Amino acid sequence: MKTLIYTSIYSNLWGTEFGGRDSRKLHYRHSFKNILNLGADKFVCFVSFEEYEELCKLFYNDWGVSREDLEFVVFNLNQTKHIDKIKKLKNVNFMKTFDRCYEIQYNKFFWYDLLENKDHYDKIYWFDAGLSHEGLFPEKYSFGANYERYFTFNLFNWDFLNHLNSKSNEKFILLGKNNQSNFFWSQTIPPKYYKEYDNKIHVVGGFFGGNPKIFEKVKFLFEEKLLELLNNENQLYMEEQILSCIFFNETENFELLFFDDWYKRENHHDNDKIKYFYNLFEI
Numbered sequence: 597m598k599t600l601i602y603t604s605i606y607s608n609l610w611g612t613e614f615g616g617r618d619s620r621k622l623h624y625r626h627s628f629k630n631i632l633n634l635g636a637d638k639f640v641c642f643v644s645f646e647e648y649e650e651l652c653k654l655f656y657n658d659w660g661v662s663r664e665d666l667e668f669v670v671f672n673l674n675q676t677k678h679i680d681k682i683k684k685l686k687n688v689n690f691m692k693t694f695d696r697c698y699e700i701q702y703n704k705f706f707w708y709d710l711l712e713n714k715d716h717y718d719k720i721y722w723f724d725a726g727l728s729h730e731g732l733f734p735e736k737y738s739f740g741a742n743y744e745r746y747f748t749f750n751l752f753n754w755d756f757l758n759h760l761n762s763k764s765n766e767k768f769i770l771l772g773k774n775n776q777s778n779f780f781w782s783q784t785i786p787p788k789y790y791k792e793y794d795n796k797i798h799v800v801g802g803f804f805g806g807n808p809k810i811f812e813k814v815k816f817l818f819e820e821k822l823l824e825l826l827n828n829e830n831q832l833y834m835e836e837q838i839l840s841c842i843f844f845n846e847t848e849n850f851e852l853l854f855f856d857d858w859y860k861r862e863n864h865h866d867n868d869k870i871k872y873f874y875n876l877f878e879i
Contacts, residue, residue: 764806
């Protein structure tokens with residue numbers, strides 16, 4: 597079963613009109629290096645022009661990753677679909693201190709159209725490049741040394757990817773976090789966009805995907821809902837909030853991987869019954 601995974605690395609967005617996390621350069625690179633251990637047939641990573649050469653040198657020359665296995669694609673975020681509508685709702689001064697980039701969030705779906713030879717693959721997934729880090733995965737699963745140990749976890753392997761493939765034959769894989777009571781994480785888009793409003797689950801965008809035919813359908817639903825919001829609301833919404841609405845409106849299309857919280861917290865009194873994010877990887 598041939599699988600493609602795509603992602604992006606934009607490390608220099610903090611303090612710009614796009615918004616983005618600060619000091620993530622090494623984080624994203626080491627994390628993505630570990631994600632490569634999933635063993636997909638092809639990885640595609642969208643990057644800025646400014647980082648392209650440095651990333652090619654690091655992954656191909658220094659780390660010995662094959663160009664056939666990993667392709668870096670330069671993409672200017674100002675070319676994002678519906679960028680004019682996005683900019684109209686964006687507060688630039690706020691974005692310079694905000695740690696999320698709306699263009700990257702929305703491009704998780706728009707970049708799908710730029711993937712070449714999609715018909716060659718049985719499964720296609722998005723994975724956040726920075727997903728593999730110590731804040732989400734316990735030290736007992738780390739196998740690296742020195743700085744790398746904060747980003748190298750053996751739960752990223754072919755067994756896990758095969759597990760996803762087995763669950764996504766007729767369904768689209770989504771991650772759903774408990775959004776109730778002490779586990780509350782996020783507000784939603786306005787309830788009027790739901791067929792029947794429900795905020796008990798918050799869909800997260802760390803990874804998702806599956807069958808390309810269903811991916812095409814979900815991509816259409818995402819863009820359709822995004823345009824509704826861009827045309828009718830006076831603020832931008834996270835891709836996760838949009839996905840949460842789509843999930844509840846089209847539940848039959850999805851295989852939800854559910855967890856309660858990202859990691860253990862002091863207010864968790866019954867840890868044996870709480871499912872953490874990393875538990876999803878324990879196959």
